[in-house]
Amino acid sequence: MLFVCVGSGATGYAQTNKYVIFRDDDVAPNADFAELQAVNQVHIDKNVPVTLGIIPHPYPTPSGNQLLEVNHQFLDYMRSIDSNHLFQFAQHGNTHQNVAPSPQGPSEFYGRPYASQYDAIKQGRNDITQAFGVTPTSFLPPFDKSDNNTLKAAKALGFTEYCTAFADFNINQGYRDGIKIDTISIELGNNSLQSMENATEQWLNNDRSTDTFIVLYHPADFRGPDGAVNTAEVKLLGDYIDYLQGTGRVQFTTLDGSWTTTGNGAVASSSSQGATTVGATDAPNVGANSGDIGGLNGGLVGSAVFVVLAAILVFSLASILTIRLGKNKNRPKR
Numbered sequence: 588m589l590f591v592c593v594g595s596g597a598t599g600y601a602q603t604n605k606y607v608i609f610r611d612d613d614v615a616p617n618a619d620f621a622e623l624q625a626v627n628q629v630h631i632d633k634n635v636p637v638t639l640g641i642i643p644h645p646y647p648t649p650s651g652n653q654l655l656e657v658n659h660q661f662l663d664y665m666r667s668i669d670s671n672h673l674f675q676f677a678q679h680g681n682t683h684q685n686v687a688p689s690p691q692g693p694s695e696f697y698g699r700p701y702a703s704q705y706d707a708i709k710q711g712r713n714d715i716t717q718a719f720g721v722t723p724t725s726f727l728p729p730f731d732k733s734d735n736n737t738l739k740a741a742k743a744l745g746f747t748e749y750c751t752a753f754a755d756f757n758i759n760q761g762y763r764d765g766i767k768i769d770t771i772s773i774e775l776g777n778n779s780l781q782s783m784e785n786a787t788e789q790w791l792n793n794d795r796s797t798d799t800f801i802v803l804y805h806p807a808d809f810r811g812p813d814g815a816v817n818t819a820e821v822k823l824l825g826d827y828i829d830y831l832q833g834t835g836r837v838q839f840t841t842l843d844g845s846w847t848t849t850g851n852g853a854v855a856s857s858s859s860q861g862a863t864t865v866g867a868t869d870a871p872n873v874g875a876n877s878g879d880i881g882g883l884n885g886g887l888v889g890s891a892v893f894v895v896l897a898a899i900l901v902f903s904l905a906s907i908l909t910i911r912l913g914k915n916k917n918r919p920k921r
């Protein structure tokens with residue numbers, strides 16, 4: 588256990604600049620509510636942030652702000668978590684309807700005139716701000732399909748991060764027109780724990796891989812065949828987070844980089860909570876990352892010394908034990 592702490596806390600922290608981002612798409616008044624709560628609870632329990640892709644206007648009617656008007660249970664719940672740093676509120680289209688299909692598949696925006704896209708994105712953004720008091724800065728086009736006008740409109744509306752399929756712009760973890768573009772690395776819903784781990788190992792061990800690994804899921808991925816929450820799938824998410832923490836080589840962050848943790852490691856979690864009071868809570872941006880990191884390092888120094896001393900002690904004991912065991916094993920043979 589001690590070595591896990593060292594890995595996910597002080598030592599791992601200093602060595603890694605790899606980030607895992609969880610992206611939960613289709614968070615909306617018509618989403619599977621119990622499933623949404625269950626997966627969010629995993630993120631709370633593990634102290635691991637997640638970017639919530641909110642669909643502002645999923646129903647044909649009413650024409651007003653559906654986030655406010657159609658599902659008060661959803662509204663109250665989202666308001667109860669909107670100030671929790673673990674949850675980044677992002678915008679996932681406006682209606683999420685396939686009204687502009689592309690040659691490659693469904694899309695809400697592809698090929699629509701700029702003004703039409705701009706108005707739709709603006710309406711959705713304003714609805715999110717009005718309902719939750721949060722102005723989203725990350726835009727996630729539904730169906731991972733968009734075009735140049737979608738990107739331009741998002742940029743014009745003040746979005747600073749954009750996450751879509753690589754094929755849209757042939758960019759991953761790069762900038763275009765001053766907006767950061769990321770792509771999804773893997774979908775949780777289609778995978779076993781083993782295949783998630785294998786894909787993660789490949790990413791971690793490839794020197795040329797990008798810094799960020801984005802894991803996509805939807806509340807509906809956690810719906811069981813009987814209509815109840817699929818607890819095995821919820822456990823898979825928790826187990827995968829445990830695996831990631833156990834590597835000691837990743838940090839967890841959001842698409843806007845506003846909140847970064849090393850998960851539940853005793854040292855890391857207390858430090859990131861300490862940063863809550865110091866950090867720029869009203870100005871989430873990429874720069875806030877380095878602020879958190881500075882605070883984390885300072886808080887870690889004392890604990891790190893203790894952990895390193897403890898590790899040396901355990902190593903020494905383990906060596907002695909290994910030698911003794913080795914001798915005991917060898918003696919009867921000889």
Ligand SMILES: [Zn+2]
Pocket residue numbers: 612613679683729730
């Ligand atoms: Zn979606």
